[in-house]
Amino acid sequence: MTRLTPSTKSIALHVGVVVLLLALNFLLPEYHRGVFARVLVLAVFAMGYNLAFGYTGLLSLGHAMFFAAGLYGAGLTIYHLEWSVWPAFGAGLAAGVVVALVVGFLALRTTGVAFMIVTLMFAQVFYLMTLYFTTYTRGEEGLVLPQEMRVLGFPGGVLDLSDPSTRYLVALSLFAIVLAAILFLVRAPYGRSLIAIRENEERMRMLGYDVFVNKLMAVVLSGLFCAASGAAYAVLFGYVGSGFAAIQYSILPLLWVLVGGAATTLGPLIGTLFMFYVIDTASSYTTAHLMVVGLVLIGVILFFPKGIIGTVRERWLPWLP
Amino acid sequence: MAFGPYFLLATLEGLVTAAVLSLIALGLSLVFGVMRVVNVAHGEFYMLGAVLAWWVASLFGGHPAIGFMVALVLSPLVVAAIAFVAERLVLSRLKYEPEATIVATIGLLYIIQQLALTFYGPEARPVEAPFHYRMQLPWFGYSAYKLAVIGFSIIMMLATWFVLTRTKIGLVMRATQFDRETAQAFGIPVGRVYAGVFALGAGLAAVAAVLIVPIQQAHYLMGHDPLLLSFIVVIIGGLGSLRGTVLAAVLIGLSDGIISMFFSPTLAKMLATLAVAMILVFRPQGLFGAAAR
Numbered sequence: 001m002t003r004l005t006p007s008t009k010s011i012a013l014h015v016g017v018v019v020l021l022l023a024l025n026f027l028l029p030e031y032h033r034g035v036f037a038r039v040l041v042l043a044v045f046a047m048g049y050n051l052a053f054g055y056t057g058l059l060s061l062g063h064a065m066f067f068a069a070g071l072y073g074a075g076l077t078i079y080h081l082e083w084s085v086w087p088a089f090g091a092g093l094a095a096g097v098v099v100a101l102v103v104g105f106l107a108l109r110t111t112g113v114a115f116m117i118v119t120l121m122f123a124q125v126f127y128l129m130t131l132y133f134t135t136y137t138r139g140e141e142g143l144v145l146p147q148e149m150r151v152l153g154f155p156g157g158v159l160d161l162s163d164p165s166t167r168y169l170v171a172l173s174l175f176a177i178v179l180a181a182i183l184f185l186v187r188a189p190y191g192r193s194l195i196a197i198r199e200n201e202e203r204m205r206m207l208g209y210d211v212f213v214n215k216l217m218a219v220v221l222s223g224l225f226c227a228a229s230g231a232a233y234a235v236l237f238g239y240v241g242s243g244f245a246a247i248q249y250s251i252l253p254l255l256w257v258l259v260g261g262a263a264t265t266l267g268p269l270i271g272t273l274f275m276f277y278v279i280d281t282a283s284s285y286t287t288a289h290l291m292v293v294g295l296v297l298i299g300v301i302l303f304f305p306k307g308i309i310g311t312v313r314e315r316w317l318p319w320l321p
Numbered sequence: 322m323a324f325g326p327y328f329l330l331a332t333l334e335g336l337v338t339a340a341v342l343s344l345i346a347l348g349l350s351l352v353f354g355v356m357r358v359v360n361v362a363h364g365e366f367y368m369l370g371a372v373l374a375w376w377v378a379s380l381f382g383g384h385p386a387i388g389f390m391v392a393l394v395l396s397p398l399v400v401a402a403i404a405f406v407a408e409r410l411v412l413s414r415l416k417y418e419p420e421a422t423i424v425a426t427i428g429l430l431y432i433i434q435q436l437a438l439t440f441y442g443p444e445a446r447p448v449e450a451p452f453h454y455r456m457q458l459p460w461f462g463y464s465a466y467k468l469a470v471i472g473f474s475i476i477m478m479l480a481t482w483f484v485l486t487r488t489k490i491g492l493v494m495r496a497t498q499f500d501r502e503t504a505q506a507f508g509i510p511v512g513r514v515y516a517g518v519f520a521l522g523a524g525l526a527a528v529a530a531v532l533i534v535p536i537q538q539a540h541y542l543m544g545h546d547p548l549l550l551s552f553i554v555v556i557i558g559g560l561g562s563l564r565g566t567v568l569a570a571v572l573i574g575l576s577d578g579i580i581s582m583f584f585s586p587t588l589a590k591m592l593a594t595l596a597v598a599m600i601l602v603f604r605p606q607g608l609f610g611a612a613a614r
Contacts (some may be wrong), residue, residue, distance in 0.1 A: 041491060059420045059423070061423075069593065106598075106599075106602050107602065109602050109603075110601060112419060112604060113357075113359050113419050113423075114601055114605055116359070116420075116423060117340030117359070117552060117601060118598050118601050120603060121452070121594050121595075121598035121601070122554075122595075122598055124549065124594050125594050125595045125598070127592040128587055128590055128594065129591060131587055132585070132588060132591060134586045138606065220518060251427055254427075284603065286434045288438075288439055290334055290431045290432075290434060290435040290438075291431065291432055291435035291436070291439075293428075293431050294427075294428040294429065294430070294432035294435065295428065295432065296428075297424055297425070297427060297428030297430035297431070298411055298425050298432075301415065301424045301425050301428070302411065302414060302415065302422050302425070305421070
């Protein structure tokens with residue numbers, strides 16, 4: 001057998017993961033297929049967060065606003081303007097990019113702790129906005145998108161997004177596209193320069209890189225992926241509420257990425273999946289699932305700072321991207 | 322009705338908010354100033370202080386003042402002890418790395434909140450004020466207890482200021498803040514100072530909480546708003562500046578009281594948060610703070 005290059009191995013691994021997830025659509029029992037569909041959509045959120053936090057080293061505490069921008073961008077246009085799913089999804093992406101551009105432009109003037117607090121505050125403003133414009137958003141109660149609106153039009157026909165199998169496959173398609181995009185990004189020179197900025201910003205500046213523009217692009221791309229996740233969540237699960245803009249939804253992607261492994265391509269998926277099942281299992285014993293989140297956060301940061309995939313990469317598979 | 326009574330009432334309510342807020346913010350500011358740790362769980366220490374105050378007060382029958390006074394002493398001590406343990410067990414092992422400590426204090430936030438929900442429950446419960454006396458002001462009678470809260474906060478602030486600037490403990494704390502490594506080289510037990518500061522910060526939040534429970538009730542989610550407000554106060558006041566913190570707390574407390582009397586509270590919160598984010602972006606040293614070293 002010929003020795004595979006790291007590049008071939010990593011591409012084969014990612015294709016393998018997507019194929020495995022595809023097979024699971026037909027193998028998983030109904031309940032778990034539903035959980036997996038949700039996890040796949042939210043893993044896209046985590047992957048978007050990972051691009052900013054893991055690769056570029058920008059610890060944001062406000063990514064809920066990008067997710068919610070996509071969620072509301074798609075949900076409100078469907079609910080109030082009766083747009084069909086494709087343009088509404090586009091509106092969600094556009095909303096995410098605009099919010100990311102504005103917030104990134106302002107927040108990236110700060111670094112470190114100030115960056116965390118500024119992003120936290122912008123996200124809080126966004127959250128309060130969803131409550132303030134309650135005539136359109138219905139605040140905490142949220143909007144339920146009518147089922148007949150949630151159909152994906154194709155030249156050859158339509159797909160009903162509320163059907164479990166279709167939902168799973170659409171979620172998987174989005175996941176696969178974003179996974180491929182991230183894999184491409186982090187292997188491209190641009191991704192390398194982001195990692196270099198994380199490691200030593202001063203040196204990159206001295207080498208002639210425009211650090212601000214590179215970081216802004218990372219925030220915008222991250223915002224785009226998070227918005228894609230939010231928009232997909234709105235059309236696939238048909239619910240849009242301000243709870244998704246609240247602070248918990250800024251903390252959760254951080255938790256998922258930390259557990260799975262920051263700056264790894266598959267870490268966000270593993271982390272999201274792991275936490276979903278941990279909370280699911282814990283909920284069957286106790287209602288105190290916040291406790292589990294808290295304990296896992298502290299446990300991971302104390303004993304497992306590299307996360308699951310990060311540790312695997314360190315110990316056994318150094319070629320993992 | 323005339324504008325005068327409304328304004329006086331809003332000012333008084335604002336001053337009560339400011340008094341409590343400056344104590345909470347002072348705790349946050351001390352922890353950030355000395356340890357460079359953003360304590361996201363600070364609001365939960367405040368909540369814990371209030372919940373413990375209710376529990377202690379409910380153990381004592383008789384005159385409400387007895388239970389209240391015991392709570393005022395006991396609850397901050399217990400909260401400080403919990404903070405001390407958390408600092409030793411978690412934060413110190415993280416070497417005070419800013420990002421890791423934020424994640425860890427978020428974890429702490431969830432744990433404390435869940436414990437409060439599990440053992441205290443979702444209800445809001447009041448603590449009876451130690452005395453009920455109404456002061457007659459020009460237009461209306463006003464609770465003397467609220468005025469006492471303002472007075473007690475001022476005393477606590479002065480005491481903190483005295484400890485910080487006039488005692489050996491304060492000197493050690495300031496030395497650690499100024500230059501951690503040099504302080505260590507001079508034989509200052511930096512680790513213990515950090516744990517002490519963390520406990521002191523949490524204790525101050527708990528004192529504020531005990532003062533407020535006779536006015537607002539104790540509830541397991543009550544830590545959220547004060548956390549955000551005290552962040553705002555600390556940022557506007559300039560990190561680590563005692564005078565700035567007090568000034569900013571009075572400013573925020575008064576404007577919060579007055580604005581929320583005339584505008585929708587959500588809109589007011591929105592604009593205030595946005596304004597503070599902008600201050601942090603364009604003037605990171607705060608309005609009253611000196612430029613960072």
